[in-house]
Amino acid sequence: MSRQRWTSDDVPSQHGRVAVVTGGNTGIGFETAKVLAARGASVVLAVRDVDKGKQAAARIADAYADADVAVLHLDLASLASVRAAAAELRDTRAGIDLPINNAGVMYTPHMTTVDGFELQFGTNHLGHFALTGLLLDKMLRVPRSRVVTVSSAGHRQGGPIDFDDLDWKTSTYSRVAAYGHSKLANLMFTYELQRRLAGKSETVAVAAHPGGSDTGGSRTSVSLQPVYFRALFALVRPLLIQPAEMGALPLLRAATDPDVQGGQYYGPAGFQESKGLPKVVKSSARSYDVAAQRRLWTISEDLTGVTFPVR
Template sequence: MWLFELSWSTQTIIFLASLILVIKIYLHWTCGVCTSTKRLDGKTVIITGANTGIGKETAMDMALRGARVILACRNLDRANAARDEIIASTRKTNVIVKHLDLASLKSVRAFAHDILKTENRLDILINNAGLAALGPELTEDGLDNQMQSNHFGHFLLTNMLLGLIKKSAPSRIINVASEAHRFPRKLDFDNLNFKTDGKGLFKIYGVTKLCNVLFTKELASRLKGTGTIVFCLHPGSVKTDVGRNCPLWLKCITWPFCTPFFKSAKEGAQTTIYLAVTENLEGLSGSYFSDCKVAKESKLAKDEGLAKKLWEVSEELVKIQKDELHL
């Protein structure tokens, strides 16, 4: 055969290219896709970190469905650019930018107060923003930056908006988690700021994602019978800038080999969109999803006692006030 007449190096290149193609085709056909055509006219959606990646793709979809979409972002320049792109692409103008820095509890409170003052409903809250691969560093609030951006900030934001969300029922809260929630073997409540044993590159990220799942479980339990349902999800390995803080050496070693198999941002947004619009999911509140279907969490993530304890510790660390609780 002609293939065997080629040089060994050429055969290797052809084999690797074919293998990549086969894997890409497999990943494409097994990627979950939201097929719902449900409209969201008259509904209001807040998406944190919506200026890039799967957050922006989710916002694009929500706008196309007729929703009033609020992009809650730290970088206003990038957020305004994303808003302009969404409006130009969808021809829907009800897209608003508001400042939110999850690494500042003051900013979270200011954003929440603004929403409660200016919005008369909130149908879908999508806690999408996140950081990865940061070493231990503290925010102005004395909390670990990655923990606050990925969990504590969203915990406070959700609690402060719960009254409005429940008033808008049937309503939904969606937390973007990750398969990285499987990394931790324990949750050390005395070390959530990682003052000790926090040097592993993805250790903190894994803990934050475990907290996302546990938060979802406990919140769903507390919201039973209110008409508000809660989900968390793994978006997949997606080509976004969530890993922008990774060391350059890691990007150089892994990115060329891994990114060919990553989902696009649009593909990565499908499960979030699915959970935002698919009907008849009430009985699955508190569940963890991947590729638009229910997936199994880690054993640790199923621990109800752990979820309750995390809630109590989170309340204490964000110094939540009685008038900020709406459960």
């Protein structure tokens, strides 16, 4: 039976496992990588800024003398970078146990990736979609391997994804809705991937969200709000925001709890899923739309040029 109270102390030994944490140099990605390394995993910090990645790796090594931490350059806003990072991982790792699709951008102005995609959708979804597809055959024969993709409570923001205008060329751009669409896509990708994996491999796909965590992204989102909102938020902040190490717990549980099942979604157990210990949570009704999941999958393959070894 799944534990009702789960903390980082419940993370089992990760010796022999290879974990790739995108955005592992800061915030919940760093906290996740640190715990995995402490439990014996060989951890790869896949980061856009290699110098910051090396600094993060050094901090982990200082805390845990036996930590095995490497740094890999990865810019999710460039498919060429995604392909180069995947090629390096394929050349240097016999197998991959645990890609954690964590990195992302939040509430950006209307900008595009190197390949011309709206920045939030292109980075948060398409970059991770492509990376997962390029690595998946390195996982399919690895016992207990898992694809963990980080979504957000923000996946409920905005309307349904407009598949005919993913780059917001004809619609009035909303940075909040665009972020929500990218996080909704993370969930739809997870559910469709799990459906394709079921019965064919030990590999499973799961999702998680950190709740209201004290990270750069959450602070930026608050700073964009009107003055009255910021003043009100300052009063209720202790009720809604938790330290990054707590925000990492849903990711860690999704990644390591032996009782996890494919297609589950983990988040904090507290009020509005803002803070608290991790448990299985429900995502929005839109995220479970099978037809939309399949359409997103087909479009993502077309846009990235990446096909998966499971159909």
